Structures are given as C-alpha cells and as structure tokens.
Amino acid sequence: MKKNSxxxxxxxxxxPLYENPENIVVVVDxxxxxxxxxxxxxxxxxxxxxxxxxxxxxxxxxxxYLIAAERDGKVLDFADFGNSPDNFTxxxxxxxxxxxxxxNGTQAIQMAGHSRQVLVGGFLNISxxxxxxxxxxxxxxILCAAWKNKFSLEDSVFAGALTDRxxxxxxxxxxxxSAHAARDLWLLAQGxxxxxxxxxxxxxxxxxxxxxxxxxxxxxxxxxxxxPVLEGDVLVRLKKL
Amino acid sequence: MKKNSxxxxxxxxxxPLYENPENIVVVVDxxxxxxxxxxxxxxxxxxxxxxxxxxxxxxxxxxxYLIAAERDGKVLDFADFGNSPDNFTxxxxxxxxxxxxxxNGTQAIQMAGHSRQVLVGGFLNISxxxxxxxxxxxxxxILCAAWKNKFSLEDSVFAGALTDRxxxxxxxxxxxxSAHAARDLWLLAQGxxxxxxxxxxxxxxxxxxxxxxxxxxxxxxxxxxxxPVLEGDVLVRLKKL
Numbered sequence: 001m002k003k004n005s006x007x008x009x010x011x012x013x014x015x016p017l018y019e020n021p022e023n024i025v026v027v028v029d030x031x032x033x034x035x036x037x038x039x040x041x042x043x044x045x046x047x048x049x050x051x052x053x054x055x056x057x058x059x060x061x062x063x064x065y066l067i068a069a070e071r072d073g074k075v076l077d078f079a080d081f082g083n084s085p086d087n088f089t090x091x092x093x094x095x096x097x098x099x100x101x102x103x104n105g106t107q108a109i110q111m112a113g114h115s116r117q118v119l120v121g122g123f124l125n126i127s128x129x130x131x132x133x134x135x136x137x138x139x140x141x142i143l144c145a146a147w148k149n150k151f152s153l154e155d156s157v158f159a160g161a162l163t164d165r166x167x168x169x170x171x172x173x174x175x176x177x178s179a180h181a182a183r184d185l186w187l188l189a190q191g192x193x194x195x196x197x198x199x200x201x202x203x204x205x206x207x208x209x210x211x212x213x214x215x216x217x218x219x220x221x222x223x224x225x226x227x228p229v230l231e232g233d234v235l236v237r238l239k240k241l
Numbered sequence: 242m243k244k245n246s247x248x249x250x251x252x253x254x255x256x257p258l259y260e261n262p263e264n265i266v267v268v269v270d271x272x273x274x275x276x277x278x279x280x281x282x283x284x285x286x287x288x289x290x291x292x293x294x295x296x297x298x299x300x301x302x303x304x305x306y307l308i309a310a311e312r313d314g315k316v317l318d319f320a321d322f323g324n325s326p327d328n329f330t331x332x333x334x335x336x337x338x339x340x341x342x343x344x345n346g347t348q349a350i351q352m353a354g355h356s357r358q359v360l361v362g363g364f365l366n367i368s369x370x371x372x373x374x375x376x377x378x379x380x381x382x383i384l385c386a387a388w389k390n391k392f393s394l395e396d397s398v399f400a401g402a403l404t405d406r407x408x409x410x411x412x413x414x415x416x417x418x419s420a421h422a423a424r425d426l427w428l429l430a431q432g433x434x435x436x437x438x439x440x441x442x443x444x445x446x447x448x449x450x451x452x453x454x455x456x457x458x459x460x461x462x463x464x465x466x467x468x469p470v471l472e473g474d475v476l477v478r479l480k481k482l
Contacts, residue, residue, distance in 0.1 A: 010392055013255050017391055150258055151251060151419040178392040180440050184429055185422055199421050 005139045006166045007176040008159040012108050013149040024138045025112040026121040026129065026162065029145030030154040031202045032083050033105020035122045035218040036068070039085040041237050042124075042224035044094035048235040050106035051099055060099040066092075069101040073209045084214050104145040109230060112143055118230035119238070123158060123218065128225035130165040132240065140166065142182075153185075153200035154219070157193070160186030193219050246380045247407045248417040249400040253349050254390040265379045266353040267362040267370065267403065270386030271395040272443045273324050274346020276363045276459040277309070280326040282478050283365075283465035285335035289476040291347035292340055301340040307333075310342040314450045325455050349386040350471060356382075359471035360479070364399060364459065369466035371406040373481065381407065383423075394426075394441035395460070398434070401427030434460050 009018045028034050040048055049065075051057050057069045058078055067079045068087065075082035081092070083102050100106055112118045116138055121129050133140055142162055144155035160182030166172040167183070174180065189196035194216055197203055206212050217223075229238040250259045269275050281289060290306075292298050298310045299319055308320045309328065316323035322333070324343050341347055353359045357379055362370050374381055383403055385396035401423030407413040408424070415421065430437035435457055438444055447453050458464075470479040 010251060011255055013258075014252055014390060014392075017254075017389070147418075148258070149255060151255075151422065153418040153422060156418075156422060175442050175445070177388075177394040177397075177440075177442050181392065181394060181397060181422070181426055184426060188425055188429065199418075201416050201418050204416070 003171060003173040004137060005176070006142070006163050006172045006174050006179055008142045008144070008163060008178040008182045010144050010151045010156060010178055011146045011149045012111055012143070015111055015143060018141050020139070021114055021116065022139060023115045023141040024117045024119065024133065024136060025115040026119045026140060026142045027105070027108045027112055027145060028121050028142060028155050028158050029102070029105030029108065030122055030158050030218050031206060032085060032214055032218055033102040033145060034120045035124055036083055036085045036088055037100065037120050037228050037235060038122050038124045038224060038226060040088040040093055040098060041226045041228045043088055043090045045088065045098055046095050047097040048228065049097065049099045049233065050109045050235060051101045052107050052110055054101065057099055057101040065099045066096055067099050071103055073205055073211060084211060085217055086214065104147060108143055108145040113230060120228035120235065121162065123161070123221045124223040125225065125227055126162060126165070127222045128227055130162065130169070132227060132238070133166060134169050134171055140172070147202055152202060154197045154202060156182045157185050157189045157197060160184065161190070244412060244414040245378060247383070247404050247413045247415050247420055249383045249385070249404060249419040249423045251385050251392050251397060251419055252387045252390045253352055253384070256352055256384060259382050261380070261382070262355055262357065263380060264356045264382040265358045265360065265374065265377060266356040267360045267381060267383045268346070268349045268353055268386060269362050269383060269396050269399050270346030270349065271363055271399050271459050272447060273326060273455055273459055274343040274386060275361045276365055277324055277326045277329055278341065278361045278469050278476060279363050279365045279465060279467060281329040281334055281339060282467045282469045284329055284331045286329065286339055287336050288338040289469065290338065290340045290474065291350045291476060292342045293348050293351055295342065298340055298342040306340045307337055308340050312344055314446055314452060325452060326458055327455065345386040345388060349384055353384055354471060361469035361476065362399070362403065364402070364462045365464040366466065366468055367402060367406070368463045369468055371403065371410070373468060373479070374407060375410050375412055381413070388443055393443060395438045395443060397423045398426050398430045398438060401425065402431070
C-alpha cells in the first residue's frame with residue numbers, strides 16, 4: 001500500500017517551500033487561535049470568517065457582524081471580544097457568524113487556502129483529526145502559525161503529537177526533518193505537557209497579560225470531535241460522511 | 242551581571258526576524274559547508290572567499306583561483322573540487338586562497354554579513370567556539386544554513402549543543418523557543434549522535450550520492466581550535482588576543 005507523507009512547517013514564512021495544492025493542511029495555533037476556533041464550533045457557532053487585517057475586521061463590524069479580534073494578546077477596542085477560548089460561550093455564539101482576526105492564526109489559515117483542504121487543529125480535537133486524516137488518501141502538511149513567523153514551541157509540540165499518531169497508524173511516512181524534530185519534542189513533552197511548555201515565550205506573554213488561565217485548557221486533549229474546515233473564505237464544521 | 246542572549250534561527254528565510262547588527266552570528270551547515278570550511282582553515286588555507294552564485298565562482302575560476310563548488314551535493318564541472326571536508330588537504334590548500342560556493346552554507350554566511358561578527362561553527366570547533374563566545378559580552382545568534390531554507394535536523398542539533406554549552410556557562414540566557422527546542426533535541430541526540438541524525442534527510446541525500454563517509458567526521462567534536470571569521474567579504478582565521 002502506498003503511504004502518504006506527513007510534513008511539518010514551523011513558520012508561515014517558509015510555507016511556500018512546502019505548499020502543494022494536493023496537500024490537506026492542518027493549521028495550528030495552540031495559544032490561542034485554533035484552540036478558540038475549535039471551541040467556537042464545539043459551542044455551536046455556525047460560520048467563522050477569518051480575516052487578516054484590523055481594517056477588514058472593522059469593516060465587518062460596521063456591517064453588524066460579531067467581531068473577535070486581538071493583536072499581541074490584547075482585544076481590539078472595536079471588537080466584541082478577544083481570542084480566549086472562554087469568550088466563545090454558547091450563549092454568545094450559538095447559530096451565529098463570527099468574524100475573527102488574530103496576530104498569527106487567521107493569517108496562516110488564509111495562506112493555506114489553495115490546498116486540497118484546510119482543517120483547524122489543536123489538542124482539543126486531536127483524536128477526531130487523526131481519525132479523519134487516517135481515512136483520507138492524501139498527503140498532510142501541519143502548518144504552525146508560530147509567533148510573528150518565529151518558531152513556536154507549543155505549536156511545534158502539537159505538530160509532533162499529530163505526526164506521532166499518524167505515523168503510528170501505519171498509513172503515513174515522513175522524510176521531513178521538521179516532522180522528526182517535532183515528534184521528538186512531543187515524545188519529550190508528553191509526560192508533563194504543561195510543565196514542558198512552561199519555557200515557551202507565548203506562555204510568558206500570556207502570563208504577563210493575565211491570560212494564563214487558557215493555557216491548560218488549550219493543551220487538553222479531546223474536548224470535542226468537531227473539526228473546523230475552510231470552505232471558500234469561511235470556516236464551517238466538517239461534515240463527516 | 243547582565244547576561245547576554247542566545248537565539249537560534251532555523252532557516253535563512255526567517256533570518257530577517259532575528260537580524261540585529263549587535264549580534265555575533267555563528268553560521269552552521271554541518272553537512273557539509275561549515276565543517277569543510279573549518280577543516281580548510283585547520284589545514285592551513287589562508288583566505289576563503291564565499292560566493293553565492295555559480296556564475297561568481299566561474300568568474301573567479303577564469304581569474305585563476307582555486308574553486309570548491311557544488312550544488313545539491315555534486316561537484317560543478319569547472320570546480321577544482323567539491324564540498325567534502327576530505328578534499329581540503331594541506332597539500333592542496335595550505336597558504337592558498339580558495340573560492341567556495343555551496344547549496345546552502347555560503348549563502349547564509351553572506352546573509353549575516355551586517356552583524357557585529359560572523360563566525361563559522363560546527364562540532365569540529367565547538368569547544369573553541371564556546372570558549373571564545375563566553376569571553377565576549379555580546380548577544381549570540383546561531384544561524385542554521387538548513388537545506389534550501391527548510392529546517393535541517395543536524396544543523397539544529399548542533400545549534401542545541403552550542404546553546405546548551407553557552408547556557409551552562411552561566412553568562413547567557415534565552416527566551417527563544419527555537420533555542421529551547423534545539424537544546425532539547427541535542428540532549429536527546431547526544432548519547433548517540435550519528436544514530437540520532439540517521440533519520441535526517443541530508444544523511445540520506447549524502448548516502449545516495451556515495452558521500453556518506455563525511456557524516457561521522459562532520460559530527461566529531463573538537464578536531465581543531467580554529468575559528469573562521471568573516472572579514473569584509475572574505476573568511477580568515479580568527480586571531481585570538
């Protein structure tokens with residue numbers, strides 16, 4: 001049986017080197033964009049529109065949309081709320097459309113738009129994601145949103161966790177150095193994940209902003225089996241056959 | 242005492258995010274450019290001119306220079322020899338000037354040219370390099386030459402080894418996620434370095450080209466205490482005071 005490949009891209013800046021229209025791309029921004037997006041769909045959001053710029057988000061606001069937007073971990077003044085998963089409560093978002101713009105995550109999602117399929121991944125939906133990818137017969141690229149294009153420890157460790165599961169399933173293989181490295185970091189981290197990522201710059205950043213409470217939640221496995229998927233320019237819930 | 246920072250950059254493509262004229266930059270391309278350059282100076286080369294393009298190398302050839310040049314691991318037809326360290330024998334190079342162009346390494350060296358100082362590093366001179374950097378009072382950036390801008394396992398593991406030594410000395414600190422990751426990969430690899438990097442794509446590449454014999458040598462620690470340094474556009478031997 002022909003195996004499919006799994007690759008890991010550590011920064012959106014190097015994404016063009018890995019880009020391939022045949023790939024299924026899993027975008028990951030553990031702290032916190034993709035963790036929040038997964039939570040939003042778990043809590044019943046209907047559609048989520050990722051936008052790159054603050055101006056785009058503001059234009060949607062003027063048209064009456066609900067806006068989640070932050071930069072550098074801080075909520076923008078015109079936004080309805082920011083990027084913490086606990087903002088996305090069923091009361092606020094169930095059945096609604098949200099416009100979402102963050103420092104790193106939403107830009108990575110848009111960047112991958114020319115692939116076969118763009119999925120939103122995180123520890124929160126890792127088992128559902130693994131099961132879905134195992135059923136497809138396509139190469140997988142895990143795209144780390146990183147921090148302003150710099151390597152991010154928590155995104156890379158997640159990429160390693162997903163790589164490890166895909167390789168363990170026997171249908172995937174890899175000759176990608178970053179996939180090997182990410183997997184080794186995951187194997188090192190998995191026994192005490194929160195302890196391990198304590199040295200991550202993003203963790204310190206959130207602590208300083210008083211947003212540390214989201215860290216443990218964002219590293220919890222299998223809170224949901226929902227997988228957000230990009231359809232055109234909009235994220236919706238993946239309908240499994 | 243104020244500590245200096247050590248950072249790691251995994252790809253020349255993201256170097257602009259880390260670039261700082263105050264940095265001492267250590268360029269690393271274990272397989273094989275920086276390992277060969279260190280060997281050349283150990284064996285008495287006088288000056289080494291790194292050039293980016295094949296055309297530049299050819300132009301130097303026409304002016305009578307000795308040329309070491311390869312692309313994708315293969316010696317260019319007009320070159321005197323390629324990129325394997327064992328080409329740089331004292332008989333061939335002692336007291337001479339060499340023009341040198343490779344797939345990844347020489348380009349990274351030129352890219353870092355606007356820094357405080359550009360040093361050429363590898364396992365071959367890691368202790369001399371560590372001792373020198375410990376004596377300076379400047380921030381250090383370790384720039385991995387990578388493979389066509391993609392993350393390279395052996396360069397990153399070396400970056401981790403150097404990071405580990407600098408942090409152990411107590412004069413350096415880091416808040417750089419890639420430095421932490423590289424160090425953890427080194428700690429994982431150090432017990433069986435050759436075994437660990439067996440999965441690296443570059444290792445397979447060299448095996449296919451029949452160039453595998455250089456791998457063990459390039460991962461040997463402390464073959465020399467020579468440190469090549471960029472002066473203007475030319476590499477020379479660092480003179481320690």
